[in-house]
Amino acid sequence: MTNSIEEFETHSKVIFVIGSNTTACHPLIASRIIKAKENGAKLIVADPRNIQLSRYADFTVHQRLGSDVALLNGMMHIIIKNNWHDQAYIEQRCEDFEQLKETLHTYTPTMVEAITGIAKKDITKMAELYATQSPAALLYAMGITQHTTGVDNVKSCCNLAMLCGNVGVAGGGVNPLRGQNNVQGACDMGGLPNVFTGYQPVADPKAREKFSQAWDCELSDTPGMTITDMISAIEEGKIKGLYVIGENPKLSDPDKNHLDNAFKKLDFLITEDIFLTESAQIADVVFASASLGEREGTFTNTERRCMLTRKAVEPVGNALPDWEIISRFSTALGYEMNYDCPSDIFNEMTSLTKSYQGMSYQRLGIDGLQWPCPTPEHPGTPYLHKNIFTRGKGKFHAIDYKDPAELTCEDYPMLMTTGRMFAHFHTGTMTRVSTSLDSEQKTGYVEINPKDARRLNINTDDMILLTSRRGKIEAPARITDSVPPNNIFLPIHFGENPTNVLTSSTAFDPIAKIPEFKVGAVKIEKLIA
Amino acid sequence: MNITKQVEQLLKQGDVDIFLAYRELDGHLIPHGYTLDNLEDLENLKVSQHRYSLEKVATHLTEKKPNLKIGIVARDCNQRALNLLYTWNQLSPENITPLMVNCCPSQTRNHSDCTYLEPKKTGTFKQKKGIDFNENPREFMDNNDNGQRFSRWMYEFSKCIKCYGCRNICPVCFCTDCSLENPDLVEPGALPPEIPIFHLVRATHMAGRCIDCGLCEDACPAEIPLRFLYREMNRIVSDVFDYTPGAGLEKSPFTIIGNEVTLEPRPMDA
Amino acid sequence: MNCKFVPSVCSYCGTGCGVLFEVIDGKINSTLPLKSHPVNQGKLCIKGWSLHEYINSYMRLKAPLVKENGHFQKATWDEAITHAAKNFNRIKETHGPDAIGVLVSAKVTNEENYLAQKLARAAIGTNNVDHCARL
Numbered sequence: 001m002t003n004s005i006e007e008f009e010t011h012s013k014v015i016f017v018i019g020s021n022t023t024a025c026h027p028l029i030a031s032r033i034i035k036a037k038e039n040g041a042k043l044i045v046a047d048p049r050n051i052q053l054s055r056y057a058d059f060t061v062h063q064r065l066g067s068d069v070a071l072l073n074g075m076m077h078i079i080i081k082n083n084w085h086d087q088a089y090i091e092q093r094c095e096d097f098e099q100l101k102e103t104l105h106t107y108t109p110t111m112v113e114a115i116t117g118i119a120k121k122d123i124t125k126m127a128e129l130y131a132t133q134s135p136a137a138l139l140y141a142m143g144i145t146q147h148t149t150g151v152d153n154v155k156s157c158c159n160l161a162m163l164c165g166n167v168g169v170a171g172g173g174v175n176p177l178r179g180q181n182n183v184q185g186a187c188d189m190g191g192l193p194n195v196f197t198g199y200q201p202v203a204d205p206k207a208r209e210k211f212s213q214a215w216d217c218e219l220s221d222t223p224g225m226t227i228t229d230m231i232s233a234i235e236e237g238k239i240k241g242l243y244v245i246g247e248n249p250k251l252s253d254p255d256k257n258h259l260d261n262a263f264k265k266l267d268f269l270i271t272e273d274i275f276l277t278e279s280a281q282i283a284d285v286v287f288a289s290a291s292l293g294e295r296e297g298t299f300t301n302t303e304r305r306c307m308l309t310r311k312a313v314e315p316v317g318n319a320l321p322d323w324e325i326i327s328r329f330s331t332a333l334g335y336e337m338n339y340d341c342p343s344d345i346f347n348e349m350t351s352l353t354k355s356y357q358g359m360s361y362q363r364l365g366i367d368g369l370q371w372p373c374p375t376p377e378h379p380g381t382p383y384l385h386k387n388i389f390t391r392g393k394g395k396f397h398a399i400d401y402k403d404p405a406e407l408t409c410e411d412y413p414m415l416m417t418t419g420r421m422f423a424h425f426h427t428g429t430m431t432r433v434s435t436s437l438d439s440e441q442k443t444g445y446v447e448i449n450p451k452d453a454r455r456l457n458i459n460t461d462d463m464i465l466l467t468s469r470r471g472k473i474e475a476p477a478r479i480t481d482s483v484p485p486n487n488i489f490l491p492i493h494f495g496e497n498p499t500n501v502l503t504s505s506t507a508f509d510p511i512a513k514i515p516e517f518k519v520g521a522v523k524i525e526k527l528i529a
Numbered sequence: 530m531n532i533t534k535q536v537e538q539l540l541k542q543g544d545v546d547i548f549l550a551y552r553e554l555d556g557h558l559i560p561h562g563y564t565l566d567n568l569e570d571l572e573n574l575k576v577s578q579h580r581y582s583l584e585k586v587a588t589h590l591t592e593k594k595p596n597l598k599i600g601i602v603a604r605d606c607n608q609r610a611l612n613l614l615y616t617w618n619q620l621s622p623e624n625i626t627p628l629m630v631n632c633c634p635s636q637t638r639n640h641s642d643c644t645y646l647e648p649k650k651t652g653t654f655k656q657k658k659g660i661d662f663n664e665n666p667r668e669f670m671d672n673n674d675n676g677q678r679f680s681r682w683m684y685e686f687s688k689c690i691k692c693y694g695c696r697n698i699c700p701v702c703f704c705t706d707c708s709l710e711n712p713d714l715v716e717p718g719a720l721p722p723e724i725p726i727f728h729l730v731r732a733t734h735m736a737g738r739c740i741d742c743g744l745c746e747d748a749c750p751a752e753i754p755l756r757f758l759y760r761e762m763n764r765i766v767s768d769v770f771d772y773t774p775g776a777g778l779e780k781s782p783f784t785i786i787g788n789e790v791t792l793e794p795r796p797m798d799a
Numbered sequence: 800m801n802c803k804f805v806p807s808v809c810s811y812c813g814t815g816c817g818v819l820f821e822v823i824d825g826k827i828n829s830t831l832p833l834k835s836h837p838v839n840q841g842k843l844c845i846k847g848w849s850l851h852e853y854i855n856s857y858m859r860l861k862a863p864l865v866k867e868n869g870h871f872q873k874a875t876w877d878e879a880i881t882h883a884a885k886n887f888n889r890i891k892e893t894h895g896p897d898a899i900g901v902l903v904s905a906k907v908t909n910e911e912n913y914l915a916q917k918l919a920r921a922a923i924g925t926n927n928v929d930h931c932a933r934l
Binding site: 030031035039056421439441445 | 555557652687717718720721750752
């Protein structure tokens, strides 16, 4: 997030939520949005599904699955036409506005209505609501990113925010809501194929020299493979060994059948987890990890706030904290790692990472600190790009709408989208063993619009067979108008109804390599018991 | 004698096995159990501005060790909760030693329990919709017709994210099987939870139970005016039975229905 | 009997709500919201309130496992780590460091992610490091 969670409540005049079922997936951020709304901020919700947040939005639209670029371009078209954009901000702080303007020219309300299914007057109203009050915060989640056009969607969000001068101000910004407690931290720590900590490129000789010296070893200058590429490389026999820490790719990655075949080709698989997950079951060695509360360490949340978690109890059985396992494994591989405690590791990391350099366990306390925090006196940074963008000028990207990889056809006449439900989390590893959460929702289901249910003679809890180009799964029906006609929704948490049997591993964003989990074509049939 | 000295004495004389109060950690006040094993912690003992349900912690400790002697730093609300837990056999008065503190005097009562009695600011949207924290339930009922009241509450309930925080934080919610999780009453798995039944089930259970501590409203991510709702329930209980939950050790009028409603102390979680 | 409250941060979504673990005699008994936390201000969602349940689950892995003839056997840490290291070093010697991939985690701490990518880059010698941010 460019901005802070608190600002939605304290500063934002407009909150625009697109592609995020916030009350279910980020409930305590939704809580701030509701409070802001009750204090007078305007709330706009754009989501293909009829989500809870739209019940109290000032304005709600349901764009067709995967039509976000068209919707955002359409809004910008209207904003420019009505002169609602912030010309001074654009001139002072941004570049390439003319190219954007030219592209937007064709995105007339008529054209956008045809692509998104949203009425012309609604697009206009939405644009007016967003652009005529500031600051306006834009919030999104996987509804924007898990598309073949994920990067385009994100850039379009940035275009809109910059167009109205909403980046670099308190209460504004472009705010991706991170789905995992430490996905921000994993990126910041260099858990990516092309960068060291703090996004220092492995291809940059200066960065490599710095880490090479600190770690006392030679370092490869070739960026590595992303998870999506690794799966293909495993299948091609290029990757033989895989070390998976705290993840369950067998359920979280697209196209399960393809994935299962790939995993069989691995020469050696190590998983490190707190449970014997679907992925751990096929491993050659499983390392048993200590969980939250059983070890010390820091997490970085979606607003870049690095926070300390403390040890409350001893690890279960012989489980060890991951930092100890990794250190011992590294030493056994022939590269010695010796740390007494997590704060030693933290201090080594901060000495190599400018944005974390001013942090220490003592300073973090309970409240934590938001990066960048470059010096021990620095108070942390609630919002980014104040006065100047990190890269200098804010760059507009002229982007054209592209269809999702799969549209409906005769064989697969319905569109499927996937996501989370409020009581469970990701692949269900942690939530399905939790009694309270399990009693809330015991199994997977498929949400179907009442119109489709009537047409196909489907009743609540009837077993439905879902078929995509990749495979078939069964799930009980839940009839609800929270999905539009001809669309279905599947929660991703349930191994017995694995949505990743249906999703495609070849439909992914060319840059971010993120799979298109949010749109896929399927066929549904009622199973006769 | 200051409270730290008092606690030290209680522990050293064996009057209590554990004393529940607060300690300061990195600028935050958090609950803490003081025992003879951690006497050095006493210098950090605090009485918190933030309220936690220490009496609920006491019930957790009692489940594990029924005769444990527990001291508690208590305000009015904690004392009311303790009284209620005594009358429902969840704690025994002979095992509990409350040390009363006058933490935050308010204008409404001279020995008051909390800041929550001070008028809370209500958002403009909420005011427009009609539910105003500043209004007392009786005026709210008098000033609005059924239709208005209904639509206001429906709006409030529609915001619920089903966290169960109102129940989880409640010092007087101690049932082993909770009606909110009974699929015959409330359909599981839906967000918001079934309107209005989820909230009305809880509200009914708060009648004759709620000690008006306000922790539920404080814990509600959707800021549903729960305290307001339960106060109205208890206004009826007060009118009909002349009973105020937690005011004393008087048995609840709801026990007249039969002994089976007087629940045995049982572990809270399976 | 001993009872303490230990501050932590919820390990579900990316919001980062402050929690308190109620620890009674060395076991986490319940989870509470930390009232004064800057992120969640004393409120939690259903998952946050149930945070201790997965930690206390009887399904937790309690020892490292090594697969022999298709079946897992409990192992000591030395056995598991030596076995894993031997096989990774064999792959590295035969096929080069880029024949190994490391998936770090959005669930483990910054310190552990730092070490995991350091292990991939320094101990193994590959930049094949990624995690589930995309999923």
